[in-house]
Amino acid sequence: MTEQNKQLQSMSTSWVTLAAIMVLGGISIYMLWMGFQSYGSENPEYAMYYIFSGTAGFAVIGYMFFRTKAMTTTKPDVPKVDVVTILECPSCNLKRVRNFKRGDYINKDDEPCTRCEGNMVITGIHRRAEPKKS
Amino acid sequence: MKVYKTVASFTVIDMFLDIGQLLQNNSDIGMIIQTLFSLSFIIYLFYAQRIQAMTMLRQIEGTLRKVKNIRDEGRKVSIETVKEIGKPVNDPTPDVDRLIESFIIGPVSLDPAGIVGKLDQLLNVRDDTFLEDVRIIAPQATEVEAHNIENLIEAASALNSYYKAIRHFYLLGKKTMNIYVIMQIHMILPMIIKEIEATSSAIQAFRNGMPIGDGVGALVAAKLMRGHEWRDTAKEMVMAEVPYEGRTLIVVKAKGPGGSVGKPGDAIEKILNEDTEKKVKAVIMIDAAGKLEGEPTGGIAEGIGAAIGGVGVEKYKIEESVKRHEIPMYAIAIKQDISHVIAPMVEELHKATDKALESVKRIVMNRTKEGDWILVAGIGNTMGIAQ
Numbered sequence: 001m002t003e004q005n006k007q008l009q010s011m012s013t014s015w016v017t018l019a020a021i022m023v024l025g026g027i028s029i030y031m032l033w034m035g036f037q038s039y040g041s042e043n044p045e046y047a048m049y050y051i052f053s054g055t056a057g058f059a060v061i062g063y064m065f066f067r068t069k070a071m072t073t074t075k076p077d078v079p080k081v082d083v084v085t086i087l088e089c090p091s092c093n094l095k096r097v098r099n100f101k102r103g104d105y106i107n108k109d110d111e112p113c114t115r116c117e118g119n120m121v122i123t124g125i126h127r128r129a130e131p132k133k134s
Numbered sequence: 135m136k137v138y139k140t141v142a143s144f145t146v147i148d149m150f151l152d153i154g155q156l157l158q159n160n161s162d163i164g165m166i167i168q169t170l171f172s173l174s175f176i177i178y179l180f181y182a183q184r185i186q187a188m189t190m191l192r193q194i195e196g197t198l199r200k201v202k203n204i205r206d207e208g209r210k211v212s213i214e215t216v217k218e219i220g221k222p223v224n225d226p227t228p229d230v231d232r233l234i235e236s237f238i239i240g241p242v243s244l245d246p247a248g249i250v251g252k253l254d255q256l257l258n259v260r261d262d263t264f265l266e267d268v269r270i271i272a273p274q275a276t277e278v279e280a281h282n283i284e285n286l287i288e289a290a291s292a293l294n295s296y297y298k299a300i301r302h303f304y305l306l307g308k309k310t311m312n313i314y315v316i317m318q319i320h321m322i323l324p325m326i327i328k329e330i331e332a333t334s335s336a337i338q339a340f341r342n343g344m345p346i347g348d349g350v351g352a353l354v355a356a357k358l359m360r361g362h363e364w365r366d367t368a369k370e371m372v373m374a375e376v377p378y379e380g381r382t383l384i385v386v387k388a389k390g391p392g393g394s395v396g397k398p399g400d401a402i403e404k405i406l407n408e409d410t411e412k413k414v415k416a417v418i419m420i421d422a423a424g425k426l427e428g429e430p431t432g433g434i435a436e437g438i439g440a441a442i443g444g445v446g447v448e449k450y451k452i453e454e455s456v457k458r459h460e461i462p463m464y465a466i467a468i469k470q471d472i473s474h475v476i477a478p479m480v481e482e483l484h485k486a487t488d489k490a491l492e493s494v495k496r497i498v499m500n501r502t503k504e505g506d507w508i509l510v511a512g513i514g515n516t517m518g519i520a521q
Contacts, residue, residue: 029166032166032169032170033166036165036166051169054166055169055173058170058173062177079331079334079335079338080338081335081338081477081478083342083344083478100342100344102342102343103343104343104518105343105345105390105391105518105519105520106345106353106356106390106391106518106519106520107356107360107391107519107520107521108391108520124484125344125345125478125479125484125518126345126478126479126480126481126483126484127477127478127479127480127481128481129481
């Protein structure tokens with residue numbers, strides 16, 4: 001369950017978008033750097049163009065981040081769990097656990113007992129206990 | 135060692151000084167960073183709410199995709215199960231889709247007098263027609279299998295409703311970009327996700343007819359009934375007379391092993407009204423109850439009142455008949471998380487039924503005398519639990 005919650009909460013943009021954002025970010029920073037360099041150089045009139053291009057690049061990054069579609073990290077599935085059936089022999093009290101089969105139900109007279117001549121009855125059906133994390 | 139530490143601290147200090155120098159206003163990088171900060175501050179000043187709305191929409195969109203996958207899986211499994219078990223001549227897909235989209239219109243509550251009767255009648259008609267439709271689309275299914283398919287399609291229908299509700303708010307929010315519309319769904323999203331995950335767990339259980347968490351009450355009753363003769367009492371309800379320590383327990387549960395909650399209100403009403411010579415001295419009800427975070431799964435709590443959920447029709451009938459006969463009513467709740475209610479029963483809940491059984495026996499011993507008749511009702515979906 002916790003893993004599923006993580007799947008739900010964790011969303012990411014695709015790697016193509018991320019790469020595009022990074023490239024654009026790099027270019028934008030370079031443009032801004034060029035802009036400030038130009039202020040102190042012989043051609044200060046270019047500074048505004050560079051700074052405008054750099055800030056526009058960051059604006060586009062912001063726009064891309066919010067407009068690209070969110071993707072879940074893995075394709076979620078309907079959870080499937082292991083279910084076991086508990087059989088008990090009313091005559092000799094032999095207890096057996098096996099995997100659940102369709103058609104099993106509690107209080108059903110099931111297979112013959114392997115120890116005596118009685119019939120085993122299904123006394124429980126439940127999820128297999130998950131091993132405890134240390 | 136001390137020398138190395140001193141050298142390392144000097145290196146770190148140097149590094150911070152270098153970074154500090156870089157961020158000076160008179161350096162190019164410092165100016166760039168300051169411009170970026172100023173820019174982002176101005177943007178945030180005007181567009182903060184819009185950015186927040188976009189972030190929330192992205193989270194809702196991610197959830198919507200997951201819910202769509204689960205919804206589609208539920209529909210697919212329903213169709214496959216109908217084909218596999220019911221062996222219909224024609225493709226059952228349009229009929230399954232029709233059942234998934236079916237709805238019930240609640241009675242008007244402007245004049246609430248008699249509303250329970252109206253609701254009861256509506257639910258009866260809905261249950262009967264739904265089961266009849268299942269029998270038509272799955273002609274080869276047995277009675278038990280038909281009930282299980284009915285439960286499965288109901289789960290698929292619930293998933294479809296969740297999906298449509300989230301999609302509605304998502305599209306409306308996207309269209310209007312109104313943060314209050316988006317917040318309505320965003321705030322309750324964690325709870326909805328929990329409910330959707332619980333419903334999606336039900337698909338495996340309903341497909342295979344496994345006992346579910348809600349069946350704990352029925353399981354306690356089934357344990358009491360084991361080895362005793364039972365008979366039908368009301369619609370989809372069974373009862374058995376079980377002698378215990380000089381008393382007689384009238385044990386009631388829904389008829390299994392097909393998925394059904396039966397009509398416990400009708401059964402209790404009928405027993406109390408018809409078997410007047412037995413003079414029932416107490417009613418004990420056992421049902422699953424939602425646990426709060428921090429409470430253990432399978433915890434047992436005892437109380438007073440009618441332990442039964444649902445829309446309230448059955449509860450109303452039970453309370454009415456118990457009041458009429460002036461019989462004390464005791465409740466035993468088996469605590470479980472919402473994610474366990476319709477998922478295959480967990481081991482803790484299975485073990486908890488033994489503890490609940492002990493509680494029933496203790497109440498019987500402490501609150502009644504020898505020769506008394508006691509009505510014990512195991513409430514809940516009896517899927518995978520016979521009597």
